[in-house]
Amino acid sequence: xPRTLTDPTADRAAAFATDAAADGLTxxxxxxxxxxxxxxxxxxxxxxxxxxxxKPDDTVVVHGxxxxxxxxxxxGGPVTVDAADGLTxACDGGHTAGALRxxxxxxxxxxxxxxxxADATTVSGTEAALKDRVLDTPDLVEPGFQPLATERDTPAGxxxxxxxxxxxxxxxxxxxxxRAGPAAASQLQRYVAAxxxxxHADATVRGILVAPAVTAxxxxxxxxxxxxxxxxxxxxxxxx
Amino acid sequence: xPRTLTDPTADRAAAFATDAAADGLTxxxxxxxxxxxxxxxxxxxxxxxxxxxxKPDDTVVVHGxxxxxxxxxxxGGPVTVDAADGLTxACDGGHTAGALRxxxxxxxxxxxxxxxxADATTVSGTEAALKDRVLDTPDLVEPGFQPLATERDTPAGxxxxxxxxxxxxxxxxxxxxxRAGPAAASQLQRYVAAxxxxxHADATVRGILVAPAVTAxxxxxxxxxxxxxxxxxxxxxxxx
DNA sequence: GCCTAGGTCCCGTCT
DNA sequence: AGACGGGGCCTAGGC
Numbered sequence: 001x002p003r004t005l006t007d008p009t010a011d012r013a014a015a016f017a018t019d020a021a022a023d024g025l026t027x028x029x030x031x032x033x034x035x036x037x038x039x040x041x042x043x044x045x046x047x048x049x050x051x052x053x054x055k056p057d058d059t060v061v062v063h064g065x066x067x068x069x070x071x072x073x074x075x076g077g078p079v080t081v082d083a084a085d086g087l088t089x090a091c092d093g094g095h096t097a098g099a100l101r102x103x104x105x106x107x108x109x110x111x112x113x114x115x116x117x118a119d120a121t122t123v124s125g126t127e128a129a130l131k132d133r134v135l136d137t138p139d140l141v142e143p144g145f146q147p148l149a150t151e152r153d154t155p156a157g158x159x160x161x162x163x164x165x166x167x168x169x170x171x172x173x174x175x176x177x178x179r180a181g182p183a184a185a186s187q188l189q190r191y192v193a194a195x196x197x198x199x200h201a202d203a204t205v206r207g208i209l210v211a212p213a214v215t216a217x218x219x220x221x222x223x224x225x226x227x228x229x230x231x232x233x234x235x236x237x238x239x240x
Numbered sequence: 241x242p243r244t245l246t247d248p249t250a251d252r253a254a255a256f257a258t259d260a261a262a263d264g265l266t267x268x269x270x271x272x273x274x275x276x277x278x279x280x281x282x283x284x285x286x287x288x289x290x291x292x293x294x295k296p297d298d299t300v301v302v303h304g305x306x307x308x309x310x311x312x313x314x315x316g317g318p319v320t321v322d323a324a325d326g327l328t329x330a331c332d333g334g335h336t337a338g339a340l341r342x343x344x345x346x347x348x349x350x351x352x353x354x355x356x357x358a359d360a361t362t363v364s365g366t367e368a369a370l371k372d373r374v375l376d377t378p379d380l381v382e383p384g385f386q387p388l389a390t391e392r393d394t395p396a397g398x399x400x401x402x403x404x405x406x407x408x409x410x411x412x413x414x415x416x417x418x419r420a421g422p423a424a425a426s427q428l429q430r431y432v433a434a435x436x437x438x439x440h441a442d443a444t445v446r447g448i449l450v451a452p453a454v455t456a457x458x459x460x461x462x463x464x465x466x467x468x469x470x471x472x473x474x475x476x477x478x479x480x
Numbered sequence: 481g482c483c484t485a486g487g488t489c490c491c492g493t494c495t
Numbered sequence: 496a497g498a499c500g501g502g503g504c505c506t507a508g509g510c
Binding site: 001002004006026028030032039040041042043044045046047048049050051053055056057059061062065066067068070071073077107109111113114115116117118119120121122123124125126182183190206228233 | 241242244246266268270272281282283284285286287288289290291293295296297299301303304305306307308310311313315348349351353354355356357358360361362363364365366417418423426431444455474
């Protein structure tokens with residue numbers, strides 16, 4: 001099913017890639033190339049052997065010798081192929097990104113294949129799962145906590161969980177499924193302030209940050225603002 | 241130079257990949273596989289044809305049919321290869337990430353190559369370039385602005401540019417080289433508050449957000465807090 | 481070592 | 496369409 005060329009000429013490789021893309025196949029090119037990105041930010045890749053993947057959604061990624069992220073990429077397309085001066089693959093990534101041009105002086109291997117089925121994924125352990133867990137067992141936040149609404153809207157944005165504590169005090173809960181940083185504290189602070197403005201003037205409002213952990217600076221920020229931290233991890237995570 | 245196998249058995253592919261990695265080569269495997277990630281977050285990829293890249297830094301990325309990001313990945317290693325039940329590539333990504341296992345029921349193409357030179361990049365148009373531009377022409381921020389220090393430290397973190405406005409008022413400048421969101425406004429707010437606490441009690445402190453543009457909500461946030469927005473783009477960007 | 485900030489962030493979701 | 500927030504974000508730099 002997959003087709004492969006070894007050491008093709010630029011013309012052959014260009015025709016091969018164009019035909020494969022027209023058939024909805026993924027194209028893998030391995031070879032020596034240079035790349036330039038022109039746009040808001042300018043990036044140039046010196047000559048080196050890399051892997052280019054041209055996916056059926058017209059995403060182009062260029063992977064180098066290290067790292068999870070591609071050395072260069074573009075999506076938004078369309079993708080154009082040219083064989084005038086070596087094989088050149090180009091794609092315009094739109095206004096915010098820029099235009100990518102990859103020029104191969106030698107293609108070692110060109111492969112085209114049908115990426116059938118390569119999409120279905122199942123995920124767990126996200127913030128949504130943490131929310132489900134807290135709604136199922138509100139005492140995890142603190143004993144007596146009662147959720148009343150999720151995504152309750154305020155002028156500062158939607159509150160993850162809105163409810164009352166054991167004393168009946170209005171409480172905003174902000175969820176993070178990873179260790180929380182200062183941004184989470186100020187977001188919670190904005191929600192609490194918005195609730196105080198929204199409710200009648202002398203209303204007491206509490207804020208609780210629910211996350212597996214917080215950074216030291218965030219813990220101080222919370223304390224300074226009279227906010228509470230409650231350690232809860234998403235279900236199924238190893239640290240329980 | 242690059243070596244290629246077509247439709248190898250699991251044993252052959254495993255030996256091929258192991259040898260290539262030992263030689264510091266990059267390995268590309270194209271074939272039908274399933275993948276599982278176990279850790280804080282659980283992710284499962286159903287059977288599909290994908291590209292696996294095993295890089296010389298022991299990063300493993302698995303690319304599917306769409307998107308810039310890999311469907312699965314691991315780094316931190318070490319990477320292990322096993323041929324007991326189809327070709328299996330595994331890598332432990334550490335505590336926060338999890339362990340990745342990719343099992344191929346069929347390898348269509350296995351390629352190994354030396355990713356020589358695939359590292360050098362030059363970049364421009366970043367926040368650093370915007371800073372250079374502002375330091376070179378401070379009037380871009382506003383007429384009469386005088387930079388005094390960069391990365392000036394405060395309890396809330398380092399201020400991009402610290403200086404005085406035309407009236408001599410202490411001013412904190414926060415730079416963003418892309419359209420700024422609410423996080424930039426609250427970051428600037430934290431810096432201004434920290435400066436007010438640090439300097440003598442009745443000190444006036446201004447805050448200016450310098451970016452090519454801001455979102456509407458951010459513009460309101462800034463106005464509510466008495467902060468200023470000054471539109472400046474990084475040098476060489478298309479919108480000047 | 482942890483933590484913070486930047487990114488062509490990407491990507492989903494909602495207005 | 497733009498906009499906002501989450502992410503196994505990744506990656507570089509600072510302490």
